[in-house]
Amino acid sequence: MDDRGGGSFVAVRRISQGLDRGNTCHTTSAEVVAGSAAWLGRGLSCVCAQRRESDARPSFDLTPAQEECLQRLQSRIDVSYDSSIPEHQEALRALWNASFPEEELRDLISEQWKEMGWQGKDPSTDFRGGGFISLENLLFFARNYQKSFQDLLRKQEGDRALWEYPFAVAGVNITFMLIQMLDLEAVKPRTMTGAIFLKFLSENESAFDLLYCIAFKLMDHQWLTMRASYMDFNTVMKSTRRQLERELLLEDVARVEDLPSYSLLGR
Numbered sequence: 001m002d003d004r005g006g007g008s009f010v011a012v013r014r015i016s017q018g019l020d021r022g023n024t025c026h027t028t029s030a031e032v033v034a035g036s037a038a039w040l041g042r043g044l045s046c047v048c049a050q051r052r053e054s055d056a057r058p059s060f061d062l063t064p065a066q067e068e069c070l071q072r073l074q075s076r077i078d079v080s081y082d083s084s085i086p087e088h089q090e091a092l093r094a095l096w097n098a099s100f101p102e103e104e105l106r107d108l109i110s111e112q113w114k115e116m117g118w119q120g121k122d123p124s125t126d127f128r129g130g131g132f133i134s135l136e137n138l139l140f141f142a143r144n145y146q147k148s149f150q151d152l153l154r155k156q157e158g159d160r161a162l163w164e165y166p167f168a169v170a171g172v173n174i175t176f177m178l179i180q181m182l183d184l185e186a187v188k189p190r191t192m193t194g195a196i197f198l199k200f201l202s203e204n205e206s207a208f209d210l211l212y213c214i215a216f217k218l219m220d221h222q223w224l225t226m227r228a229s230y231m232d233f234n235t236v237m238k239s240t241r242r243q244l245e246r247e248l249l250l251e252d253v254a255r256v257e258d259l260p261s262y263s264l265l266g267r
Contacts, residue, residue: 060189062198069202070184077184081127081135083108091135092123098142099153116153117166126169134175138168140209141216147266148217157220163230165223173237174215178208181241193248200256210256215244217264 062070082088089108096105099116106112109122118126127134142149151157153167179185182197189195200207219240222228228236247259256262 060195062188066198066202069205070198072205073184073201073208076133076136077131077179079132081124081132083122083124088132088135091132091139095135095139095142098139098146099149113168117168117170119166119169123168126172130172130175134172137175137209137212138171140206141171141213145213145217145265145267148213148264151266152216152220158224159227161223161227161229165230165233165236170219170233171216173233174212174219177237177241178212178215181244184208193245196248196253203255207256211244211259213265214256214259214261215240218243218261221261221264 092108093105096112096116103112111121113121113123116123120126130137155164155167182194183190186194189198197207197211200211204210219236222239222243223232223236226232226236226239243261244259247253247261250258250260253259
């Protein structure tokens with residue numbers, strides 16, 4: 001992935017070898033934790049293993065339909081957030097309206113955004129690492145799982161830490177983590193986890209968005225279970241990633257909705 005014009009995410013990775021369980025729609029997994037540059041500067045360091053160039057990874061052939069499915073998702077990933085594009089502006093306004101329906105947004109650049117967990121008054125600076133798809137993921141979550149979205153946004157569940165993770169920036173981190181975990185910029189899936197996800201994606205074009213919602217809710221669940229605080233964010237992200245990888249490999253998981261952590265979501 002490129003740096004989205006601002007280098008707001010920093011990550012290195014070691015992608016581990018795996019075997020395919022099916023021949024469908026997409027990608028891989030790696031030991032990676034990502035964070036925005038500002039978070040890194042405050043101690044949310046990137047705790048990542050270095051990739052060894054000697055690591056060998058298999059790849060799996062795709063059907064034409066699977067290739068098309070993967071390419072559509074990759075096209076979404078390649079779109080950078082551009083504040084000059086009306087569609088992007090409207091999506092950002094829609095996110096605010098879904099998040100705070102009782103409060104009118106005064107302007108797209110506003111101190112109000114800090115209420116949602118953006119680092120400044122202009123969210124576009126935080127989208128550089130995740131691209132437009134990270135905004136689409138947040139909007140999908142807000143529209144389809146309103147209860148879980150609001151619970152996370154307002155930190156309504158559990159015994160919360162004194163220093164909490166900022167909701168919106170955490171969401172961008174999760175998008176980036178999933179792209180890396182599933183190796184979604186590869187031409188073909190190169191691990192069993194990636195190949196399994198590609199199967200899900202070929203059967204449900206919203207599979208990535210849905211997995212995002214599950215990952216966000218699971219991350220918060222891990223946060224509470226670990227009694228984490230601000231400086232523990234990368235540890236929680238690594239734990240979340242490992243749990244998702246384990247669940248994707250379960251024999252009785254035939255679609256994203258079969259993941260055990262899907263039960264954490266509430267509409």
